[in-house]
Amino acid sequence: MPEGVPLVELRNMNVSFGGVHAVNNVTVDLYPGEILGLVGGNGAGKSTLIKTLSGAQKPDSGEIFIDGEPVTIHSPMDAKHLAVETIYQTLALADNIDAPSNVFLGREILTPVRTLDDSAMEDATRKVMKRLNPRFENFTAPVESLSGGQRQSVAIAKAVQFNARILIMDEPTAALGPAETEVVRGLMRQLKEEGIGIFLISHDIHDVFDLADRISVMLQGKLVGTVNKADVTMDEVLAMIIIGKLPEEITETDLEQLHG
Amino acid sequence: MTRVSTAPPAQAEGEVPPRRSLLRALEIDLRVFGMVVALVVILVGFGLLTDGRFLRPVNMVNLAVQSVSVAIIATGMTMVIVSRNIDLSVGSIVGVVGMTYAVLMARILPDYLGFDSPFLWLVALAIGIALGALIGAVQGYIIAYIGVPSFVVTLGGLLIFRGATWLVTRGVTISPVDPTFRLFGGGPEGSIGGPASWIVGGLACGAIIALLASGRNQRRKFGFPLRPMWAEALIGTVSCLAVLGLVWLFNSYKWPDTLAQRHAAETGITIPPGGLPAGVPWPVIVLLGVTLVMNFVATRRRFGRYVFAIGGNPEASELAGINTRRTIMKTFILIGVLCAISGAVATARLDGATLDLGEGYELYVIAAAVIGGTSFAGGIGTISGAVLGALVMSSLAYGLSFMGLSSPIQDIFAGIVLIVAVAFDNINRRRKL
Numbered sequence: 001m002p003e004g005v006p007l008v009e010l011r012n013m014n015v016s017f018g019g020v021h022a023v024n025n026v027t028v029d030l031y032p033g034e035i036l037g038l039v040g041g042n043g044a045g046k047s048t049l050i051k052t053l054s055g056a057q058k059p060d061s062g063e064i065f066i067d068g069e070p071v072t073i074h075s076p077m078d079a080k081h082l083a084v085e086t087i088y089q090t091l092a093l094a095d096n097i098d099a100p101s102n103v104f105l106g107r108e109i110l111t112p113v114r115t116l117d118d119s120a121m122e123d124a125t126r127k128v129m130k131r132l133n134p135r136f137e138n139f140t141a142p143v144e145s146l147s148g149g150q151r152q153s154v155a156i157a158k159a160v161q162f163n164a165r166i167l168i169m170d171e172p173t174a175a176l177g178p179a180e181t182e183v184v185r186g187l188m189r190q191l192k193e194e195g196i197g198i199f200l201i202s203h204d205i206h207d208v209f210d211l212a213d214r215i216s217v218m219l220q221g222k223l224v225g226t227v228n229k230a231d232v233t234m235d236e237v238l239a240m241i242i243i244g245k246l247p248e249e250i251t252e253t254d255l256e257q258l259h260g
Numbered sequence: 261m262t263r264v265s266t267a268p269p270a271q272a273e274g275e276v277p278p279r280r281s282l283l284r285a286l287e288i289d290l291r292v293f294g295m296v297v298a299l300v301v302i303l304v305g306f307g308l309l310t311d312g313r314f315l316r317p318v319n320m321v322n323l324a325v326q327s328v329s330v331a332i333i334a335t336g337m338t339m340v341i342v343s344r345n346i347d348l349s350v351g352s353i354v355g356v357v358g359m360t361y362a363v364l365m366a367r368i369l370p371d372y373l374g375f376d377s378p379f380l381w382l383v384a385l386a387i388g389i390a391l392g393a394l395i396g397a398v399q400g401y402i403i404a405y406i407g408v409p410s411f412v413v414t415l416g417g418l419l420i421f422r423g424a425t426w427l428v429t430r431g432v433t434i435s436p437v438d439p440t441f442r443l444f445g446g447g448p449e450g451s452i453g454g455p456a457s458w459i460v461g462g463l464a465c466g467a468i469i470a471l472l473a474s475g476r477n478q479r480r481k482f483g484f485p486l487r488p489m490w491a492e493a494l495i496g497t498v499s500c501l502a503v504l505g506l507v508w509l510f511n512s513y514k515w516p517d518t519l520a521q522r523h524a525a526e527t528g529i530t531i532p533p534g535g536l537p538a539g540v541p542w543p544v545i546v547l548l549g550v551t552l553v554m555n556f557v558a559t560r561r562r563f564g565r566y567v568f569a570i571g572g573n574p575e576a577s578e579l580a581g582i583n584t585r586r587t588i589m590k591t592f593i594l595i596g597v598l599c600a601i602s603g604a605v606a607t608a609r610l611d612g613a614t615l616d617l618g619e620g621y622e623l624y625v626i627a628a629a630v631i632g633g634t635s636f637a638g639g640i641g642t643i644s645g646a647v648l649g650a651l652v653m654s655s656l657a658y659g660l661s662f663m664g665l666s667s668p669i670q671d672i673f674a675g676i677v678l679i680v681a682v683a684f685d686n687i688n689r690r691r692k693l
Binding site: 054056075076077080086088090091092093094095096097101105106107108110114115116119120122123139 | 478479481482484556559560561562565568569570571572573575576577578579580581582639640
């Protein structure tokens with residue numbers, strides 16, 4: 001287990017939708033320079049949990065700590081002010097406007113007379129793209145005309161442009177081809193090197209095993225447990241995801257069931 | 261597409277590889293370009309059908325003035341539709357605000373200010389604009405914060421404000437309006453005159469050149485790809501020629517002889533040989549101002565960017581931290597103010613307010629915005645397109661009535677043009693994707 005003060009801690013989070021307890025008393029934490037894989041089946045509550053940190057979902061109860069200090073996050077802007085940036089599974093891009101406008105959406109650079117400084121925004125976007133995806137060239141077309149990988153680059157640029165310390169990536173490679181996936185993975189390792197903490201939400205157990213330092217598993221709104229990747233096998237994580245048992249609780253019969 | 265072989269080789273660093281098509285090199289909005297072509301075709305077509313009589317300055321000036329009321333509101337309707345809403349109440353807002361102007365100037369304000377007070381029209385205009393903004397704010401609040409669909413709210417507004425207009429005036433026409441206010445309506449007296457028109461034209465040309473130069477400097481400063489110099493020169497020349505051509509057109513419209521002599525006697529000017537040019541009508545100046553301001557708001561201000569972002573992806577805009585509700589409410593305040601300005605032009609033209617003032621505007625305004633390339637799916641539209649759309653609509657209506665066709669036939673044509681324009685646009689867009 002990592003040591004010191006966690007970068008983020010979500011403590012005893014609860015979210016209900018009507019009668020459904022989507023997130024049930026879940027506690028997770030994340031350290032600087034760490035990638036925490038957050039896995040679970042459909043409807044396990046991963047995305048809902050993480051939305052309480054990104055400001056897109058108000059929790060019913062629970063506390064959020066950043067650098068050990070309690071914080072309140074009521075809106076996406078609150079989260080951004082705390083250097084929490086989110087890359088949504090849907091990418092959350094306005095398809096009808098160009099890449100720089102998307103990168104700076106809600107945080108536009110203004111000229112002294114408070115008009116949009118499109119040149120400065122394009123310039124900054126060109127600089128960040130040089131780092132993320134040097135082949136990206138189309139800075140003036142609506143992003144709907146871009147390829148899946150390019151759109152993903154825009155969504156990532158949107159997050160890293162503002163010196164994020166905590167990055168939430170929800171299924172970052174789901175819509176990408178193999179080459180583009182590799183680019184995103186390389187990028188995540190690079191960001192991790194820079195000391196950024198990353199929550200990686202993914203269906204893809206291989207993705208998670210490849211990138212994550214620790215893995216938190218959720219099932220039906222509850223946290224099954226958090227394990228060090230180095231200490232577990234893929235089968236054991238699958239067992240956590242599917243039957244909700246920690247590696248030490250798993251029996252032979254469980255494993256047989258798992259492999260059908 | 262046209263290939264151009266004369267493009268000079270890339271000069272500055274950062275210049276992109278030579279662009280292939282003329283239109284792409286010019287970076288002209290194809291849709292707006294298409295509209296200009298359509299407008300010219302319509303005008304020339306009617307000109308041919310009428311042995312050129314249609315193209316006389318008096319007709320062109322009337323046509324321009326007639327389109328102003330609809331065009332002003334269409335600029336706001338574009339913003340409303342871009343953000344995935346609709347405003348059906350615009351005609352009734354024009355009616356109620358127009359009636360307010362007339363009642364204020366003919367009945368109420370003279371008691372306080374006197375009939376010949378120079379502030380009469382200003383006070384009336386300020387109250388009217390405030391009323392438009394208030395109506396927009398109330399409707400916008402209900403739409404954005406309470407969540408009633410804009411179609412429903414503004415359909416209700418259409419009925420409410422039309423009814424209110426009837427109630428207040430009990431069905432009579434109210435006139436006259438203040439003489440200064442009447443300038444908003446155009447006509448020879450309501451035009452700025454020959455010399456002033458050339459000055460306005462000259463200023464416009466200066467502004468076009470300054471804008472092109474500053475845009476180019478800005479891009480060079482950051483090392484972005486530049487438009488080839490010949491393209492800049494071509495755009496600047498064509499734009500300035502178009503502006504000066506329009507001024508020439510407005511100046512070839514002369515005061516009628518008797519009016520001109522009286523005006524000359526009153527003001528002490530001498531009538532030049534060939535007649536006294538009327539110049540650019542005030543309503544056209546108002547439309548020009550509205551178009552510039554709205555274009556600035558739509559493309560250079562955060563508010564405009566947010567309207568487009570909301571139209572493109574409301575959830576993403578929300579997640580980006582945009583206050584989407586406030587933005588939506590503002591679009592309705594804006595269109596309310598534009599209705600009040602449009603109402604001033606309409607009331608001034610009539611020299612008073614009738615009960616049906618603004619009736620049916622909602623349809624023409626929406627049609628103008630849509631013909632101008634605004635998409636009902638949201639996120640797409642331009643201010644200049646909407647103004648051109650209004651011009652296309654009124655050219656058709658004016659042309660058909662000039663040829664003696666009845667108003668039902670004009671409606672049929674307007675309907676067909678609306679559908680054809682949108683169908684054409686859709687096909688075009690699908691091909692591009």
